[in-house]
Amino acid sequence: MLKKLLLAKSKPAQLLVAILGAFLGLVIIICGLQVYRNMSTLLAKKDLLSGDYIVIGKKVGIMNTISGTTPSFSETEIKEVQEIPGIDKVGSFESGNFRASMELSGKMAEMAGQAFRTDMFFEALPDGFVDIDPDDWKWSENNNSVPIIVSAEYINLYNSAFAKTQNLPVIPESMLKSVTFNIKLIGNGQVEIVEGRIAGFSQRINSILVPKAFLDYANNKFGDGQKKKPSRLILHSKDPASPALSVQLKKSGYEMNGEKLKSSELNGILQVLITVVSIVGVLIVFLALLGFMQYNQLMAYRSAYEIQTLHWLGYKIKELSKPYIQFTFITVFGTYILSIIALFTAQKFFSSWLVSKGFTEDLPGILPSIGLGFVISLLMALISSLAAHRQVKQLSV
């Protein structure tokens, strides 16, 4: 009966505007956080090569095609690169000079239902350049499983285009790690099949890496004995993003792997964008809060006579403000639940879109966004409840 007296004279249009505002603001803020977390995960995936490394190569020119040579670094050139200020370590990509092919083995091969076989090449880096658990990155002749690091680009390319056109199954990164391959090594009239497994993926190295020990062994056994000059170098620098360094490298005619720069730039832009959007969201939430407060105020004012009379009859102020507080919590948290549903739907939609585009990464959970929304909603409900209580107190005298 109290509710009937105190809340009866409300006009829903104003409330609807406040709810809509709160919904919009909440969705913007929690989805903003989610987008930020999604993109951070997608862009800044932990790479096996830390950010202090740069990979450089030489431009391939028409002369290389005609002469049949690959552009490579000579000893003196490597020395020159070593002397560029800001560079403290140089390693060269050592390549295998034997024929190799790879095919799926075990369960995966049965599942795929058809032979998956491809020609392969391998490269190796000096020890200490690959940021991976050393126990996961060792090979000896008696330990037959060869760990491989694959460029994530290759997996993306395979999943997004190749698999579809060739009617091959799409394979997520996580699954690839649990798959074993048969690697066929051919050369010098000998053939050997070893087992291979994928130890990790790298965004930064466009190559297929194996431990140096394995490459040395295979080159020795199956190779033609010639030592190839490296076509790419890996450099370690404390400040790889320094413009002076990249100018110096470009002047020498080398090509840098720009992936790191691009992604950090993108991250920066994204951060600014999401900050701006979030500020807008906070503003909208703030306006919605004012809307709720005003609506409560209005309802209380419309029931000013009822509030005063009920207080005079012996009702406590607490009892009289309770219907307003309940009403506030129900509307604010109803709005909150709607925004959570919106977030959940958007995230689901986004992740299935990613899958359709060939991305295989797991997106971060939505729990932090749900938590943030909860905190904001709680604040909104508490502040407008407090305002309602004060209003009732004022009117009850």
Added chain:
Amino acid sequence: MNTIQFENVLPLPLKDTPLQGDVWKTTLVLDRGKRYLVKAESGKGKSTMLNIIYGTRKDFEGTVIMGQVDRKIGDAELSQIRSNKIGYLFQDLRLFGQLTALENILLKPGCVFAVSEIEYYADLLGVKNQLYKPCSKLSLGQQQRIALIRAVSQNFEWLLLDEPFSHLDLANAKKAIDMIHGRAEKLNAGIIATSLGDDSVFEDYTLIQL
């Protein structure tokens, strides 16, 4: 609350009015169990006096002591007093037009009447047929009787009646005052009533002049 004591009380709106009554700017002690009639013309502060006792007016100088307790109390205690210790018939009745007469009475905090008792008293006052109608549909006289039943539906040590029969004829007023006296005697309560003119129903009341 065996006594209500006024000590040098002066409502702020009456500051510039010449005063010679028994209440303002003097000492007045009211005893529980007795009946008082406050008589004065309009504008001398009859309702103000009741509102000061009830705690709904605070714009006054001086102190009101109720059973050794000063009037400055919290909201919870105020609610206790209004639900169990002081009944009040407001001059403007303060019923809710959108609720039925019965709902209005049942809504009263501290109401000790069962529905059957309410029907009994309504029958006594001739408004039994109005109990289930919205108050907005009742005449002023009927509304006043409903408000009276509501005022005595709680337990009280004091009953404040602000022009209680202003909308009633003498016959109905007599029935009403009998009901009021019945309840007050049972609860050993004091009555403070105000009246403008005809006070033939307030026979044995101590007169207080404002």
